[in-house]
Amino acid sequence: MNRGPFIFVGLFIVLAFSWANLVNRPIQQSGQLSAIYDDSERKPRIAPGAADQGKLVYQQMGCVSCHTQQTRLTVGSDIDRAWGIRQSVARDYVGQYPALIGDRRIGPDLSNVGAKELDSEWHHLHFYNSQITSAGSNMPSYSFLYDVRPVIGQPSDRALDLPEGYEVDPGYEVVPTRRAEALVAYMLSLKVDYDLPEAPSPEKIGL
Amino acid sequence: MKFISNICSSLWPELSGELKGRETQWSIDSSIRYPLLGMIKPAAFWFVVSLIFGLIASIKLHSPGFLGSCEWLTYGKVEPVFWNSLIYGWLFNAGLACAFWLLARLGGAPIGNGFLLTVSLSIWNVALVVGLIGILMGGTLPLNWRESLTVSGQLPYEWLEMPPFIAPILLASFIGMGLWGLLTFRERVHRASYASQWYVLAALFAFAWIYTAAQIMLIREPSQGSLQYLVGSWYANNLLMIVIVPLALACVYYLLPKALGTPIVGYNHSGRAFWSWFIFASCAGSAELINGPIPAWVTAVGIIAAFGILYPLTVFGIQFLSTLFANFTRIWDTLSLRFVLFGCIGFIVFGAYYIYGSLRSTQEVAQFSSFSNGVQLLGLLGFASMIFSGFLYFILSRLLNKELPSAALAEIHFWMQLSGVLLLVSSLITGGLQEGELMNGSTVSVLSIVVNLKSYYVMASLGMFLMLLGAIAFLVSFTLFMFSTRSEKEETGTLIGESPELEASVS
Numbered sequence: 001m002n003r004g005p006f007i008f009v010g011l012f013i014v015l016a017f018s019w020a021n022l023v024n025r026p027i028q029q030s031g032q033l034s035a036i037y038d039d040s041e042r043k044p045r046i047a048p049g050a051a052d053q054g055k056l057v058y059q060q061m062g063c064v065s066c067h068t069q070q071t072r073l074t075v076g077s078d079i080d081r082a083w084g085i086r087q088s089v090a091r092d093y094v095g096q097y098p099a100l101i102g103d104r105r106i107g108p109d110l111s112n113v114g115a116k117e118l119d120s121e122w123h124h125l126h127f128y129n130s131q132i133t134s135a136g137s138n139m140p141s142y143s144f145l146y147d148v149r150p151v152i153g154q155p156s157d158r159a160l161d162l163p164e165g166y167e168v169d170p171g172y173e174v175v176p177t178r179r180a181e182a183l184v185a186y187m188l189s190l191k192v193d194y195d196l197p198e199a200p201s202p203e204k205i206g207l
Numbered sequence: 208m209k210f211i212s213n214i215c216s217s218l219w220p221e222l223s224g225e226l227k228g229r230e231t232q233w234s235i236d237s238s239i240r241y242p243l244l245g246m247i248k249p250a251a252f253w254f255v256v257s258l259i260f261g262l263i264a265s266i267k268l269h270s271p272g273f274l275g276s277c278e279w280l281t282y283g284k285v286e287p288v289f290w291n292s293l294i295y296g297w298l299f300n301a302g303l304a305c306a307f308w309l310l311a312r313l314g315g316a317p318i319g320n321g322f323l324l325t326v327s328l329s330i331w332n333v334a335l336v337v338g339l340i341g342i343l344m345g346g347t348l349p350l351n352w353r354e355s356l357t358v359s360g361q362l363p364y365e366w367l368e369m370p371p372f373i374a375p376i377l378l379a380s381f382i383g384m385g386l387w388g389l390l391t392f393r394e395r396v397h398r399a400s401y402a403s404q405w406y407v408l409a410a411l412f413a414f415a416w417i418y419t420a421a422q423i424m425l426i427r428e429p430s431q432g433s434l435q436y437l438v439g440s441w442y443a444n445n446l447l448m449i450v451i452v453p454l455a456l457a458c459v460y461y462l463l464p465k466a467l468g469t470p471i472v473g474y475n476h477s478g479r480a481f482w483s484w485f486i487f488a489s490c491a492g493s494a495e496l497i498n499g500p501i502p503a504w505v506t507a508v509g510i511i512a513a514f515g516i517l518y519p520l521t522v523f524g525i526q527f528l529s530t531l532f533a534n535f536t537r538i539w540d541t542l543s544l545r546f547v548l549f550g551c552i553g554f555i556v557f558g559a560y561y562i563y564g565s566l567r568s569t570q571e572v573a574q575f576s577s578f579s580n581g582v583q584l585l586g587l588l589g590f591a592s593m594i595f596s597g598f599l600y601f602i603l604s605r606l607l608n609k610e611l612p613s614a615a616l617a618e619i620h621f622w623m624q625l626s627g628v629l630l631l632v633s634s635l636i637t638g639g640l641q642e643g644e645l646m647n648g649s650t651v652s653v654l655s656i657v658v659n660l661k662s663y664y665v666m667a668s669l670g671m672f673l674m675l676l677g678a679i680a681f682l683v684s685f686t687l688f689m690f691s692t693r694s695e696k697e698e699t700g701t702l703i704g705e706s707p708e709l710e711a712s713v714s
Binding site for chain 2: 003004007008010011012014015017018019021022023026027029030032033056059060061062063064065066068070072073074075076077080081087088089090092093094095096097098099100101102103104105106107108130134135136137138139140141142143144
């Protein structure tokens, strides 16, 4: 092994093997997936425009460091926790760029959070200060996505209804910025509550 | 035992240089002093910076209010900044400085092209600053900036979070540095090559390859949905396993015989260990994607490959540890060797955890927990960072022809880094297993899991803090090294004489 070229050619082959098998082959196999239409319903769903902007906020804030968007059926307790209704499959992510799948869960999985009974008011309070809705949580406060401004005339109907202990100075109100509105719209749009033929679910495998 | 007989038959590259001894070494060192110091300076800086971010991120997990109102320092930004500055800042600069030094020394002749190296490494570091600021700015820009090239939101791929426009600049400057390494290797006087050189060349080549592939498949021509997840994890695994680990292995192969004065035990197994490491380690990463939205056979391949790592790992373990323990009494007195000893032990433990972590049954418990971050940090901080630190002390006194300015500072660096890594990694790994058990094995609410894990988070912060102290000690030590005036003995250039230990390998 005295020759540089030998190392380079050898390594080229090794890396090409790794890339061709573990990256390129799966892409050839399942990279051409497309959405399916079922009773004129598109699966996966297309999120509304506001949600698209919210996704960008989600990216910018790095929510993916703490939240995944994938659920597993045969292992873990994702289904029991109601984080999803079935196994996540490749088709669920068709058209997503970037796909915010994630591999670290400090908080819950969010792939189906829009199907939960959490309304936009709850999400706003939670983002403004997670302690309001979830005392003891280590989810950061995103209060910088909210404007604190003096009430002029009528209070805004979008102002947060802050509970005791979290109020701002009298005469002021807390109003979501466009970014906060977009982020909440994105949360509410996250719904994987439809079935796909290839996706294993508890019913299909008889769990 | 076979390995003992191998001591005698160890393959040694032959000495064939024209100039011999300290004079050649001195002329080699002078030829690369300027660019190498140009890498060690940012390395020391990034070491401190990355651990400051690591500490902030870690504190935020148990005290979320800490710096809570600052948008630039929200958890989702400081965490990737920590990883990126640790890897591309500290480990790349330090690792490449060590690698280039040993390429030059093993080549046996003074090296030109310093300009190429200096320019490339300056661009690399400036681009890195811009890229990290890009992550921190991720959110302050108005939404309608999304169409612009500059800030398009943080990318959600591990260790690739920097804004896309930075990537070509980083790649180009890396290729500049890599070319320098290649030219140095080509111009060597000693025709025979040594294991350290293979690992360095391989790491240089591997990074250019995986970074290009990842950039194309994630950013220029993004692959579809769930496959991005696959490409991202392929990149991150390979960055750790076939770029950073080989750089550190190169240093171990060089430093052990140099500082101990004996050849590596069982050196003639190195070729097989080299190839098997690259073959298996480059395929092993997908084991962690088990049960995800990707084809199941991909993870099966990953698991099998992870088992393949057992072979090179055993060879490394036997080679390094037997060489070290055969000379145990000398280790404690030589600072560099102490770093290397613990680095090697860290490597074996890392390898064992890596294989353990790719088991199906481990993933069932530990998937998505802090376990895998703990294993990664064991490889990055417990192994690579330990080795590079030891190696930097070794080369600094030779490059500058000065004595270590303060043994006490270096001791602080050593003990803080060792205890910090132990605390940090053990809290992430054991905490991660417990976290996983609760997250994956029960339906206990996430809120109560967070509360439950608080003591582990605090322990991790303490570990980060100790490491930060160590990094600061290194920075101060390095600054003193640079600015101290030479003593008379140092002036005459005879400080590092032709001690027998330096005769053990080529130059």
